[in-house]
Amino acid sequence: MARYLVNRVAAMAGILLLVCLFTYAVFFLFSPDPAVQICGKTCTPERIDQIRDNLGLDQPFWSQFLTFLKGIFVGRSYGDGVSAVQCSAPCLGYSFQSSQPVTDMMLQRLPVSATVAIGAAVLWLLGGVSAGLLSAVREGTWVDKTLTGLTLGGMSIPNYVLALVLQYVLVVRLQWLPFPQAVPFSDDPVQWFLNFVMPWIVLAVGYAAAYTRLTRANVIDTLQENFLRTARAKGLAPRLVWRRHALRPALTPVVTVFGMDFAGLLGGALITETVFGLNGVGKLAADSIAKNDQPVIMGVTLLAAFFVVIGNVVVDLVYTVIDPRVRVGT
Amino acid sequence: MNGPAQNLLEVSDLTVSFPTATGHTDVVSHLDLTLEKGGALGIVGESGSGKSLTSLAIMGLLPGKARRSGSIRFAGDELTTMSESALRRVRGDRIAMIFQDPLSSLNPYYTVGAQIQEAYRSHRKGVSRRQARQVSIEAMERVHIKDAARRVDDYPHQFSGGMRQRVMIAMALSTEPELLIADEPTTALDVTVQAQILELLEEIRRETGSGLILITHDLAVVSEITDHIVVMRYGECVERGPVEAVFSDPQHAYTRDLLDAVPRIDDDIAALRTPGRAGEAT
Ligand SMILES: Nc1ncnc2c1ncn2[C@@H]1O[C@H](COP(=O)(O)OP(=O)(O)OP(=O)(O)O)[C@@H](O)[C@H]1O
Ligand SMILES: [Mg+2]
Numbered sequence: 001m002a003r004y005l006v007n008r009v010a011a012m013a014g015i016l017l018l019v020c021l022f023t024y025a026v027f028f029l030f031s032p033d034p035a036v037q038i039c040g041k042t043c044t045p046e047r048i049d050q051i052r053d054n055l056g057l058d059q060p061f062w063s064q065f066l067t068f069l070k071g072i073f074v075g076r077s078y079g080d081g082v083s084a085v086q087c088s089a090p091c092l093g094y095s096f097q098s099s100q101p102v103t104d105m106m107l108q109r110l111p112v113s114a115t116v117a118i119g120a121a122v123l124w125l126l127g128g129v130s131a132g133l134l135s136a137v138r139e140g141t142w143v144d145k146t147l148t149g150l151t152l153g154g155m156s157i158p159n160y161v162l163a164l165v166l167q168y169v170l171v172v173r174l175q176w177l178p179f180p181q182a183v184p185f186s187d188d189p190v191q192w193f194l195n196f197v198m199p200w201i202v203l204a205v206g207y208a209a210a211y212t213r214l215t216r217a218n219v220i221d222t223l224q225e226n227f228l229r230t231a232r233a234k235g236l237a238p239r240l241v242w243r244r245h246a247l248r249p250a251l252t253p254v255v256t257v258f259g260m261d262f263a264g265l266l267g268g269a270l271i272t273e274t275v276f277g278l279n280g281v282g283k284l285a286a287d288s289i290a291k292n293d294q295p296v297i298m299g300v301t302l303l304a305a306f307f308v309v310i311g312n313v314v315v316d317l318v319y320t321v322i323d324p325r326v327r328v329g330t
Numbered sequence: 331m332n333g334p335a336q337n338l339l340e341v342s343d344l345t346v347s348f349p350t351a352t353g354h355t356d357v358v359s360h361l362d363l364t365l366e367k368g369g370a371l372g373i374v375g376e377s378g379s380g381k382s383l384t385s386l387a388i389m390g391l392l393p394g395k396a397r398r399s400g401s402i403r404f405a406g407d408e409l410t411t412m413s414e415s416a417l418r419r420v421r422g423d424r425i426a427m428i429f430q431d432p433l434s435s436l437n438p439y440y441t442v443g444a445q446i447q448e449a450y451r452s453h454r455k456g457v458s459r460r461q462a463r464q465v466s467i468e469a470m471e472r473v474h475i476k477d478a479a480r481r482v483d484d485y486p487h488q489f490s491g492g493m494r495q496r497v498m499i500a501m502a503l504s505t506e507p508e509l510l511i512a513d514e515p516t517t518a519l520d521v522t523v524q525a526q527i528l529e530l531l532e533e534i535r536r537e538t539g540s541g542l543i544l545i546t547h548d549l550a551v552v553s554e555i556t557d558h559i560v561v562m563r564y565g566e567c568v569e570r571g572p573v574e575a576v577f578s579d580p581q582h583a584y585t586r587d588l589l590d591a592v593p594r595i596d597d598d599i600a601a602l603r604t605p606g607r608a609g610e611a612t
Contacts, residue, residue: 235422
């Protein structure tokens with residue numbers, strides 16, 4: 001078990017390193033000269049040279065990459081002498097636009113993305129799994145058919161369309177929700193909560209649809225399993241047959257998918273955050289792409305990769321607990 | 331109703347049918363079976379002849395679409411008119427079943443111990459965990475699983491095919507059923523293991539005095555441990571009788587074909603088929 005853990009963590013570190021390398025290479029090769037960008041319109045060649053020197057842009061690729069990695073783990077400094085700027089670990093550089101440390105920018109926005117992700121996850125898990133169960137139990141009836149239709153709709157409607165429709169219906173027509181205003185939680189918790197309701201729904205709908213489908217298919221498959229026949233042949237009450245023998249095998253795959261999906265969302269829900277003007281990591285990514293703010297783009301890319309890789313490992317570990325067949329060392 | 335000589339199981343005029351596009355097809359038709367207390371009955375027939383559906387019909391576990399008619403009397407009680415909850419008290423307690431593929435018939439998520447004691451706990455109210463665990467260990471010992479006290483906490487995938495089938499048998503035994511239905515219990519196993527499992531079934535029947543219905547497509551298997559046999563084809567019984575009689579003097583061409591198709595050279599059968607040498611069989 002311990003060895004398995006060590007292996008997993010080592011593999012995870014390796015993958016993250018590759019992601020770093022790849023991302024860095026892409027930006028190194030395909031981006032316009034950052035020095036020109038930082039310098040702005042009124043710029044002298046001397047100034048550009050100085051910036052290049054500060055950022056280490058005159059160094060070869062590998063040397064720049066190693067400095068970048070070093071920044072993440074132990075921090076680095078830009079320039080030298082009295083004008084040197086110390087960037088402490090984890091250092092991902094400074095925004096070309098605002099000159100803020102990228103790490104700080106992301107950390108500020110992470111709580112918003114996490115709030116969006118957690119709320120949506122609760123909604124889609126509850127909604128998707130229960131709809132899937134209902135659909136499977138009522139397989140072939142009108143309930144099942146209606147849910148299947150809704151699922152199809154939920155999977156095909158684009159987020160931004162759904163967002164607009166919801167805003168129109170819930171805020172303008174029915175006035176169930178107030179007009180969204182940016183407020184900190186401590187000022188007005190109710191308004192804060194209501195602000196998140198629409199993003200949660202919008203984000204959850206697509207996932208809920210996918211989870212309904214997944215749950216339905218898994219439950220129907222599990223009900224065909226021979227061990228269910230065994231359970232019935234033992235004379236167990238239907239309640240027990242369901243709870244012990246059907247649900248656990250049927251819902252295990254949902255755990256995997258959920259881990260991945262949730263981890264993916266911690267790296268920001270680009271469209272939803274942008275549409276609702278929520279200052280999360282996703283909106284940061286969208287803004288920085290629009291302005292070609294390389295350090296920030298790279299930062300959010302790495303952050304997203306980080307969450308996905310961590311999510312993978314967590315899912316694997318959870319799996320060793322819930323599925324005895326993958327338990328190692330037994 | 332007919333005193334001490336009452337049969338353990340009397341199936342009469344059992345018909346099972348499935349709906350089709352044009353109406354219904356009978357997959358079991360007008361089948362009669364009789365099993366004495368402590369007797370062993372073999373049901374033989376090729377694939378698709380309706381053997382499994384017959385056993386599921388007895389258990390009341392037919393798929394939802396299937397229709398069943400006829401009478402199934404178990405120890406004097408009519409099963410076909412019994413309520414579902416009364417039937418559940420019979421299932422797994424008084425009639426237990428063993429299935430063909432032991433791996434897929436065991437739930438991969440639970441230890442074999444948990445699965446063995448499940449039937450026992452649901453039929454005997456107020457059993458403590460310790461007692462139930464002890465029952466499962468004893469059941470495993472009875473089917474000769476070595477080191478049962480430790481292996482009780484292992485999962486099905488940690489057992490070999492033959493051992494899994496032993497686990498299935500232990501599961502069926504835990505409640506000391508009056509009737510054991512084994513649907514092709516050895517088909518998924520290799521030949522040497524097959525013999526061991528059959529020997530085990532025979533031993534259990536001797537020791538517990540429970541009735542046994544052994545379903546198979548392999549006549550050699552039936553000949554070893556049952557006393558009566560029913561040959562099925564297309565859902566109908568084509569021949570029935572004591573094993574020796576059917577083997578030595580098959581009436582139906584289909585039975586003769588089955589006998590000829592016995593895949594391995596088996597002294598018992600050769601002896602049985604030649605009336606004069608029947609006594610030499612060991
Ligand atoms: N759910 C079902 N719907 C329709 N037909 C079925 C269904 N289950 C079984 N049948 C049909 O009933 C017939 C008998 O099936 P059964 O499983 O009892 O055969 P069997 O004698 O046990 O065969 P095998 O040796 O392959 O196990 C088969 O022809 C099969 O196609
Ligand atoms: Mg069968």
